[in-house]
Amino acid sequence: MIPTPGTLATILRVETPRGAGLYIQSEVALPPGLSQFSADHPSPADDEALVRALGWDRPGAHCCLTPDHIFGFSSPAQLRLWLWDESWTAHLDERGMRVRVYSARSAWVGTTQAIFLRSTATHTHTLSLREL
16 A cells, blocks of 8 residues: 555564664574565565555566565554564564564555555654554
8 A cells, every 4th residue: 555645654564773674684583483585575566455565466567576575564453463482572682683663655455464665664663562
């Protein structure tokens, strides 16, 4: 889903204080069992709703993400579907990972994850992973 122009999307992102996420350029080793891509953690190209939202399903369209495209989650429920194991959240929390909440003008929401443009986003607040 692409938000209506002028509206803001709330995006939750698991990241370090310096803004590194879970996977790409991560500063924190992932806990055992939390793989990068699997049926439970699909790549963006395998999330059909995200593919449609981004328009990648149109003829001639291709994946063209830039460093400004950042991955996150559209809700606490979507985040919990990705990080369902409490040992994972404890592992990440102990290593300084937090949930930073953003308000973004450009965001695309899939079934398992969301993408937003960091340049259109404002950090609103931070939560502990244990708060979710």
